[in-house]
Amino acid sequence: MITTFSTIQKFDHLELYRDFLERETDRSGTLVLHHGLVKRPGKKVPDFSTVELKALVSDVDDRLAGIARQAEEMFSLNQVLVVHRLGTVCVSDSVLLVIVSGMTRDRCFAACSWVVDEIKREEFIKLIEHK
Numbered sequence: 413m414i415t416t417f418s419t420i421q422k423f424d425h426l427e428l429y430r431d432f433l434e435r436e437t438d439r440s441g442t443l444v445l446h447h448g449l450v451k452r453p454g455k456k457v458p459d460f461s462t463v464e465l466k467a468l469v470s471d472v473d474d475r476l477a478g479i480a481r482q483a484e485e486m487f488s489l490n491q492v493l494v495v496h497r498l499g500t501v502c503v504s505d506s507v508l509l510v511i512v513s514g515m516t517r518d519r520c521f522a523a524c525s526w527v528v529d530e531i532k533r534e535e536f537i538k539l540i541e542h543k
Contacts, residue, residue: 413491414484416476418467418537420499425509432493432511440490440513444520446528448508450501460541465498465507469536472498479530487523489514494527496537 413435425447436443454460469475480492493511501507508531512523531537 414477414480415492416473416480416494418472418476418496418498420497423495423497423506423509425506428493428495428509429511432491432513435491436513437490439515441515442517442520443511443513444517444524446508446510446524447506448510448528450503450505450507452503454541455539457541457543460543462500462502462542463507464500464540464542465496466538466540467498467536468534468538472496472536475536476531479527482530483512483523483527486526487512487514487519489519489523492523492527494531496531498537 450463476494480494483489484492489512491513495509497507510524510527512520514520
């Protein structure tokens, strides 16, 4: 099962994790989670005031779903969840949640890392730090 979406609203990572667990089956032996937060110093502006996550395309949700589908196929996953914030966010805010489940930990760790790397290439969401 694949669940992906972007949102300008804050999201509750614990609620999303609980929902993910409720959909799990006995086919999963491992769940791996990446919870990305806004951190300081910034990449370009060390002491930024806010970060803007700007959609560079109109189909962000479709792109996230495409990455999730690729991961599901490449790593034989049981379930994938990807949530990405858009808009203005502050230090310590959640910006990305990726959860994957599958039979083995090696596949799940590799899949979670791959999904995060694909998203962070900034081809469809750009991170802009503001003073």
